[in-house]
Amino acid sequence: MSKRPYEKPVINKLRSGLMNKFGWSPAYARKVRTAIDGVSVDELCGQFGSPLFVYSERTARRTYRQMFNAFSTRYPNVVFGWSYKTNYLQAICALMHQEGAIAEVVSAMEYDKARLLGMPGEKIIFNGPHKPMAALEKAVSEGAVINVDNLDEIVDLETVAKKLNRTVHVGMRLNLDAGIYPQWSRFGFNLESGQALDAAKRIARGGRLKLNGLHCHIGTFIMDPQAYAREITKMVKFGYELREAFGFDMEFYDIGGGFPSKSRLKGVYLPPEVAIPGIDEFAEAITHAFSEALKPGDFPKLIIESGRALIDESGYLITSIVAAKRLADGTRAYVADGGVNLLFTAFWYKFNVELDREVGGINETSVIYGPLCMNIDAIDEGIQLPPLKRGTRLIFSPVGAYNNTQWLQFIEYRPNVVLVTEKGEVEIIREAEDITDITRRERLPKHLELKNGK
Amino acid sequence: MNRLSQLALSDEGFVFDPQTGDSFQVSETGIAVLRALKEGRSDEDIAQQLVAHFDVALEEARRDCTDFRSQLKNFGLA
Numbered sequence: 001m002s003k004r005p006y007e008k009p010v011i012n013k014l015r016s017g018l019m020n021k022f023g024w025s026p027a028y029a030r031k032v033r034t035a036i037d038g039v040s041v042d043e044l045c046g047q048f049g050s051p052l053f054v055y056s057e058r059t060a061r062r063t064y065r066q067m068f069n070a071f072s073t074r075y076p077n078v079v080f081g082w083s084y085k086t087n088y089l090q091a092i093c094a095l096m097h098q099e100g101a102i103a104e105v106v107s108a109m110e111y112d113k114a115r116l117l118g119m120p121g122e123k124i125i126f127n128g129p130h131k132p133m134a135a136l137e138k139a140v141s142e143g144a145v146i147n148v149d150n151l152d153e154i155v156d157l158e159t160v161a162k163k164l165n166r167t168v169h170v171g172m173r174l175n176l177d178a179g180i181y182p183q184w185s186r187f188g189f190n191l192e193s194g195q196a197l198d199a200a201k202r203i204a205r206g207g208r209l210k211l212n213g214l215h216c217h218i219g220t221f222i223m224d225p226q227a228y229a230r231e232i233t234k235m236v237k238f239g240y241e242l243r244e245a246f247g248f249d250m251e252f253y254d255i256g257g258g259f260p261s262k263s264r265l266k267g268v269y270l271p272p273e274v275a276i277p278g279i280d281e282f283a284e285a286i287t288h289a290f291s292e293a294l295k296p297g298d299f300p301k302l303i304i305e306s307g308r309a310l311i312d313e314s315g316y317l318i319t320s321i322v323a324a325k326r327l328a329d330g331t332r333a334y335v336a337d338g339g340v341n342l343l344f345t346a347f348w349y350k351f352n353v354e355l356d357r358e359v360g361g362i363n364e365t366s367v368i369y370g371p372l373c374m375n376i377d378a379i380d381e382g383i384q385l386p387p388l389k390r391g392t393r394l395i396f397s398p399v400g401a402y403n404n405t406q407w408l409q410f411i412e413y414r415p416n417v418v419l420v421t422e423k424g425e426v427e428i429i430r431e432a433e434d435i436t437d438i439t440r441r442e443r444l445p446k447h448l449e450l451k452n453g454k
Numbered sequence: 455m456n457r458l459s460q461l462a463l464s465d466e467g468f469v470f471d472p473q474t475g476d477s478f479q480v481s482e483t484g485i486a487v488l489r490a491l492k493e494g495r496s497d498e499d500i501a502q503q504l505v506a507h508f509d510v511a512l513e514e515a516r517r518d519c520t521d522f523r524s525q526l527k528n529f530g531l532a
């Protein structure tokens with residue numbers, strides 16, 4: 001006699017309202033993913049372990065081309081600067097550079113990373129509030145595009161220009177009111193208050209630097225295309241004021257990044273496909289406003305520093321359930337082998353969660369905890385899941401943006417990161433850590449060395 | 455177990471508690487376990503029964519019986 005397929009015994013109280021409707025609708029919650037770009041989840045974990053970050057080369061390249069085309073078909077002089085902080089795994093940066101992006105870095109470390117990959121200085125945009133003197137000098141002498149953040153940096157740049165005995169071209173980071181709240185006013189010079197104009201005056205007076213571009217980044221996960229239209233209109237107007245007042249010609253307008261990915265911000269209940277405008281809407285609003293603001297015949301470079309929107313959807317994290325629990329209040333809880341240590345963005349985003357297999361049974365409101373022995377480690381605190389057994393895999397997405405840079409080396413080792421290539425092959429792009437990664441930089445003073453555990 | 459014996463079970467997986475007026479949705483295996491509990495069978499017995507009828511290992515079945523009991527307790531049914 002053949003046995004019937006088993007699903008775990010579950011009892012759910014029937015309540016009226018939404019919760020229950022979702023509980024009854026398996027199609028809503030039970031998303032199954034058995035493979036990523038044709039490579040089975042089982043095979044991936046069998047070979048590379050769990051948890052495991054997996055990137056799709058195909059998705060990354062397709063997304064890049066889609067986004068770049070959205071802009072380049074509407075304006076003839078577009079450059080993408082790959083925002084390193086979003087994901088500075090070498091393979092990901094190299095892929096973006098192969099597609100044509102230059103590098104956008106915000107620290108000496110990121111600058112070194114770009115150089116190490118073979119990017120020449122002139123293909124690096126150096127942003128950020130902390131540019132140590134040595135890094136600044138190196139960047140200037142290698143021809144990097146430098147966007148000045150503050151007055152002290154202007155002084156440093158003048159020192160460098162004097163030392164190298166040449167005029168140095170710089171861009172200026174602005175902050176402005178584009179109708180986005182909170183307004184990011186801590187970076188660069190404020191436009192509306194006249195701070196930016198004062199800084200330009202200061203630069204002109206110093207005589208060693210020349211302004212040749214304007215930069216701004218109005219925030220991240222911006223849902224309103226018109227915010228960019230307002231941003232670029234103000235930037236161009238200011239650019240012409242600078243030409244008028246000081247004879248500075250703007251060769252580039254860098255509008256930063258901030259385009260949303262198809263992630264779901266906590267607190268936004270519409271699914272991302274509905275709530276988020278497509279990239280064409282952004283490109284249309286931006287290039288339209290840009291062309292309107294520019295004088296006929298002017299085609300300065302339009303630089304875009306998109307991070308999240310370019311890579312988020314290419315990244316997955318496969319985790320495995322190591323234990324199932326029931327909390328004191330009856331809530332079903334699972335412990336997964338990857339948590340907020342790997343998914344730093346879990347604090348703001350609710351991920352798409354897929355199971356590696358069909359699982360029968362009634363959905364219950366469940367909590368997914370990570371492996372850390374810390375109360376903060378919860379990846380999802382209210383998800384409808386059928387009863388899952390140990391070993392079931394949960395696949396989180398999109399996780400390609402900001403996780404592999406902000407992940408924590410905390411309590412657990414960081415796992416393998418692999419890339420599924422366009423040919424369907426799987427390459428390790430970052431090896432799993434072991435104990436030597438944790439202790440390599442530590443020094444144990446002689447008198448603290450233990451002998452026989454004492 | 456007294457409380458359980460009052461529950462009304464349907465084959466479609468619905469349970470009605472006449473004392474409170476609450477209704478519940480129960481999975482197929484849940485119904486099997488509930489029926490056995492109403493008959494006063496032991497956990498071990500019930501786990502064996504699950505193994506006999508369903509494609510599940512004894513260890514997992516035992517564990518799930520324990521879990522199912524805590525679910526019942528939670529709803530004030532046991």
Ligand SMILES: Cc1ncc(COP(=O)(O)O)c(C=O)c1O
Pocket residue numbers: 083086104127217219220221256257258259305306307308309401
């Ligand atoms: C200057 C600058 N450019 C680009 C980005 C990339 O932003 P996003 O990932 O939102 O596109 C950031 C992110 O904070 C940034 O600070």
